[in-house]
Amino acid sequence: MIRIERLRKTFLDFEISDVNIDIRKGEYFVVLGPSGSGKTILLEMIAGLTKPDSGKIYGVKEKGIGLIYQDYMLFPHMNVFNNIAYGLRIKKEEKSKTDISVQAVAEELEITHLLHRSVQTLSGGEKQRTAIARAMVLDPDVYLFDEPTAALDMSTKIKTHRLFMKLHRDHRATIIHVTHDFEEALALGDRIAVLMDGRIIQIDTPEAVFNNPSTRKAADFMGYKNVFSGKIENNKIDIRGNEILTLVQEAKSAYIAIRSSDIFLSKEKILSSARNSFYGKVVKLIQRGSHMEVMIDTGVLFHVDITYSSLREMDIKPGTRLWVTFKTSAVKVFKH
Amino acid sequence: MKFKIVFSLLGTLLILFIVIPLFQMMISSDPGELARTALDKDVLRSICLTLRASLWATIIAFIFGVPLAYMLARTCFFGKKIIEGLIDIPVIIPHTAAGIALLMVWGRHSLFTRWTGISIIGTEAAISVGMFFVSVPFLINSAKEAFKLIDVRYEKTAMTLGASYWKTFITVSLPMARKSIISGGIMMWARGISEFGAVVILAYHPMTAPVMIFERFQNFGLSYAVPVTVLLIIISLVIFIILRVIEDRK
Numbered sequence: 001m002i003r004i005e006r007l008r009k010t011f012l013d014f015e016i017s018d019v020n021i022d023i024r025k026g027e028y029f030v031v032l033g034p035s036g037s038g039k040t041i042l043l044e045m046i047a048g049l050t051k052p053d054s055g056k057i058y059g060v061k062e063k064g065i066g067l068i069y070q071d072y073m074l075f076p077h078m079n080v081f082n083n084i085a086y087g088l089r090i091k092k093e094e095k096s097k098t099d100i101s102v103q104a105v106a107e108e109l110e111i112t113h114l115l116h117r118s119v120q121t122l123s124g125g126e127k128q129r130t131a132i133a134r135a136m137v138l139d140p141d142v143y144l145f146d147e148p149t150a151a152l153d154m155s156t157k158i159k160t161h162r163l164f165m166k167l168h169r170d171h172r173a174t175i176i177h178v179t180h181d182f183e184e185a186l187a188l189g190d191r192i193a194v195l196m197d198g199r200i201i202q203i204d205t206p207e208a209v210f211n212n213p214s215t216r217k218a219a220d221f222m223g224y225k226n227v228f229s230g231k232i233e234n235n236k237i238d239i240r241g242n243e244i245l246t247l248v249q250e251a252k253s254a255y256i257a258i259r260s261s262d263i264f265l266s267k268e269k270i271l272s273s274a275r276n277s278f279y280g281k282v283v284k285l286i287q288r289g290s291h292m293e294v295m296i297d298t299g300v301l302f303h304v305d306i307t308y309s310s311l312r313e314m315d316i317k318p319g320t321r322l323w324v325t326f327k328t329s330a331v332k333v334f335k336h
Numbered sequence: 337m338k339f340k341i342v343f344s345l346l347g348t349l350l351i352l353f354i355v356i357p358l359f360q361m362m363i364s365s366d367p368g369e370l371a372r373t374a375l376d377k378d379v380l381r382s383i384c385l386t387l388r389a390s391l392w393a394t395i396i397a398f399i400f401g402v403p404l405a406y407m408l409a410r411t412c413f414f415g416k417k418i419i420e421g422l423i424d425i426p427v428i429i430p431h432t433a434a435g436i437a438l439l440m441v442w443g444r445h446s447l448f449t450r451w452t453g454i455s456i457i458g459t460e461a462a463i464s465v466g467m468f469f470v471s472v473p474f475l476i477n478s479a480k481e482a483f484k485l486i487d488v489r490y491e492k493t494a495m496t497l498g499a500s501y502w503k504t505f506i507t508v509s510l511p512m513a514r515k516s517i518i519s520g521g522i523m524m525w526a527r528g529i530s531e532f533g534a535v536v537i538l539a540y541h542p543m544t545a546p547v548m549i550f551e552r553f554q555n556f557g558l559s560y561a562v563p564v565t566v567l568l569i570i571i572s573l574v575i576f577i578i579l580r581v582i583e584d585r586k
Contacts, residue, residue, distance in 0.1 A: 049492045067496040073489045077511045086507075087497035138497065 001025055002046070002142065002174065007055035009041060016041055016198040019055070023176060028168050030189030031178040032209070034221055038198040039178035043067070043144050046176060060142060066135025070147040072127045074119040080106075080130050081115040087138045105137045109163075125156040132167070143167070145177040149184060161187055182222050186210060194218050216255035216334045224257035224332070225293075225303035232333065241299040245275045248333040255334040260293065260305045262330035266323045267314060274327045278302075282320045285311075296324055358569065365562045373563035379548065383568055386544040387575070389460055390528030393468035394475070394521050401476045402517060406509065408476075409483035423477070426470045431533025434469055439537055462538040467528035474527055478520025482513035515583065522579050529572055 007019035016038040023029045033039050044050040046057055047067050074083050081102055088098040106112045109129045114122065119130060128148060135143060145164070149157045165188065168175055178195075179185055185192050186206045194202040194209060202214040213219040220227055228244075230237045232251040237244050246256060269277060280298030287293075292311050294304045302324050306316075316322070373379050408420060426434055441448060442456055442465060449455045456462045486509060494504040510517075532546040540547060545568045553561035
């Protein structure tokens, strides 16, 4: 088990503080946070590359770490084989053993055909496999991934996720993976720690982190586009004339967040178990790749995700009048 | 299109500014005189001495300058800006002034000579010292910029793969900065070869090629100085072109 206790590191204008994490052996642990939240520094402290100002990290053996950075950091003056063999040569491993180990790991990662290529001619996915092979050949106890899929296209990213899961399963390796991509965190993590402004604000299962973000900032980051603030009285919060029902009874000052996929639209007011219903006018449509984001003004601006087929069938365009409906349980409340 | 034409024109004017005097000198020198000069033992000895002394200075600069450049690129410490400024001083000050300053340290009446009993004034070592002083900033600055450009995460990765600081420097940082360091070395060597001001104060004899050119110009006039100058330029040019080609191929 890796235990991180009261870790603190201060820079000129940034501080990582009070980081306490227990990571179980063989766990796939994701640190989720936006850019500049301190993820890479945390990883480098775990790797022993950056000294914390205070606090302790237990359970990480020196040189028992496979660190893979976002840009892979393959040595450009070496070919793929020499990159993979680097750690073994440093260990002064026999040449014959080095050759066998490199070959074995290259076969496992399906990069045997690349071994004599210059790393500068590799694609993003090939570079990443080479970087993983370079770490894997030393059979580390812990893998540290620093945003390893940030530079990859969607299909390579999905393949990479499969590769990470395989690595985790087959080698029973402990993986600490930092990312700003919450979908990736959900897809891979046994548990997720949310890191914001140098502080861990939540550690939980992916479902819990996503469905019950602990702060308004976390909700924003998790993709909640409908975030409003106000005072809750008798299970109601008044946002510019829209009385939204909440599960929380009273709060002097609170944020509420509603995921845009938890809201549905209708042309007529419908009787359902959803208690929050508001009438408004479509002000903008935004294409979001797989779906369409509809912005509706009900006095409050709601962002709602719908499919293209719904958009066509309901003939939604700017100016269309619609009902915005969502369940009370879809309203996440974050008290100040 | 206009943009490219204007820029090309400006560049061409600058190249002509450099090339015309050299070309003029080449065509004004008598081939027979040039051939005789090329066979003149004193001239050849002087050119060889110049190339050799500058090479020694460059080799010593590699040993001391590259680690310094790495430290300046990678670490922050109190007084770093002052040190960077000090390194640039030889480029700023007149080289005769540099020669006089060096004479105070290495001259016959200096503390160094009094303590050790060794005087290098008037020797090949003195020439190398003068060349080293005025040309070492080229190597240090070039190496420093090269190290700065290497993402520190390459080195961190090497360390997680088990490499020590030494191993990381030798197997990752140095090879990655190699091209600029060698380029800086070539520039330093070239600058050393052309040095006159500092060298003439530390060692009039044995005579380096720039000193010989000055002496012949002073004592016998332009026609005697030109063949030596042309010969030095041709030899230097051939060597540098060969070095650049080798470096580019690597």
